[in-house]
Amino acid sequence: MDVGFLGLGIMGKAMALNLLRSGFRVTVWNRTLSKCQGLVELGASMGETPAAVVSKSKYTIAMLADPIAALSVVFEKGGVLEQICEGKGYIDMSTVDADTSLKINEAITNKGGKFLEAPVSGSKKPAEDGQLIILAAGEKELYDAAIPAFDVLGKKSFFLGSVGNGANMKLVVNMVMGSMMNALSEGLSLAGSSGLSQQTFLDILDLGAIANPMFKLKGPAMIQSSYPPAFPLKHQQKDMRLALALGDENAVSMPVAAAANEAFKKARSLGLGDLDFSAVHEIVKVIGSSGEAK
Ligand SMILES: NC(=O)C1=CN([C@@H]2O[C@H](COP(=O)(O)OP(=O)(O)OC[C@H]3O[C@@H](n4cnc5c(N)ncnc54)[C@H](OP(=O)(O)O)[C@@H]3O)[C@@H](O)[C@H]2O)C=CC1
Numbered sequence: 001m002d003v004g005f006l007g008l009g010i011m012g013k014a015m016a017l018n019l020l021r022s023g024f025r026v027t028v029w030n031r032t033l034s035k036c037q038g039l040v041e042l043g044a045s046m047g048e049t050p051a052a053v054v055s056k057s058k059y060t061i062a063m064l065a066d067p068i069a070a071l072s073v074v075f076e077k078g079g080v081l082e083q084i085c086e087g088k089g090y091i092d093m094s095t096v097d098a099d100t101s102l103k104i105n106e107a108i109t110n111k112g113g114k115f116l117e118a119p120v121s122g123s124k125k126p127a128e129d130g131q132l133i134i135l136a137a138g139e140k141e142l143y144d145a146a147i148p149a150f151d152v153l154g155k156k157s158f159f160l161g162s163v164g165n166g167a168n169m170k171l172v173v174n175m176v177m178g179s180m181m182n183a184l185s186e187g188l189s190l191a192g193s194s195g196l197s198q199q200t201f202l203d204i205l206d207l208g209a210i211a212n213p214m215f216k217l218k219g220p221a222m223i224q225s226s227y228p229p230a231f232p233l234k235h236q237q238k239d240m241r242l243a244l245a246l247g248d249e250n251a252v253s254m255p256v257a258a259a260a261n262e263a264f265k266k267a268r269s270l271g272l273g274d275l276d277f278s279a280v281h282e283i284v285k286v287i288g289s290s291g292e293a294k
Pocket residue numbers: 006007008009010011012030031032033035063064065066068069070072073093094095096120121122123124230231232235236
């Protein structure tokens with residue numbers, strides 16, 4: 001099966017590699033074209049533009065930073081729209097808002113192509129291990145056709161109905177995750193400032209009702225102020241922003257998420273956007289409960 005892949009960042013590179021290793025013929029494109037080289041050396045083909053990838057592929061998967069990136073690879077010169085047509089599919093796995101997905105869906109289907117949004121839960125390691133959770137919505141026929149690829153990329157896929165439901169589900173999940181990360185940061189800071197062992201605090205969390213893989217994975221590194229990027233903080237802040245906009249649309253009050261978003265924004269303003277989202281801990285650490293820098 002010929003599959004295209006657009007966007008070889010932290011997630012896309014691992015996902016495209018898994019497809020390649022599983023026997024798919026993969027044609028890749030990345031805005032910074034030099035990043036295609038590693039995959040080409042492992043057997044992938046390279047397209048010079050998104051349109052060139054679509055022309056060679058039965059369906060094309062995208063894994064891009066944000067709504068601006070997702071729209072630009074479709075609508076700009078050399079973009080997906082130039083080659084999408086009947087018999088071809090486009091699957092956007094980026095985390096974007098429903099409006100972005102709906103715009104892309106309309107443009108693709110107007111050209112006779114099929115569209116699926118399919119954002120994922122799970123970060124760098126699950127992407128490498130083919131253990132993502134896929135939140136798909138859109139054209140059911142394309143979903144069914146993409147199952148062999150989803151089986152390679154993920155441990156479970158959900159079909160959530162019409163376009164927008166996948167995007168919204170992903171934003172709700174990440175809104176909770178961003179708030180939890182802030183709560184963990186505050187807990188670590190409070191434990192440390194109170195003279196308690198932060199590691200013992202993590203051990204206790206891990207034995208109780210609020211144990212979760214994220215606290216277990218990120219907590220020890222946060223104690224060490226180590227934030228190698230698995231999920232870049234700038235993307236988590238984008239997701240909080242988009243989730244808050246969804247809350248606005250639906251008149252859902254989300255003061256906890258709004259406060260978490262402020263912390264991520266502050267972290268971005270201090271140049272921490274490319275670090276892992278757990279680097280929001282640096283913001284919580286420097287501002288004491290009185291609001292004064294320590
Ligand atoms: N990392 C994670 O844990 C997870 C991330 N996600 C979501 O997946 C998506 C990708 O994340 P991740 O791989 O971490 O991000 P990265 O920042 O590592 O990669 C972003 C990708 O988008 C490309 N890109 C950025 N801007 C543009 C643009 N204007 N036009 C074309 N391409 C562009 C980049 O190209 P270039 O190399 O040229 O910069 C790169 O290929 C995001 O939507 C993120 O929210 C979802 C689940 C987990």
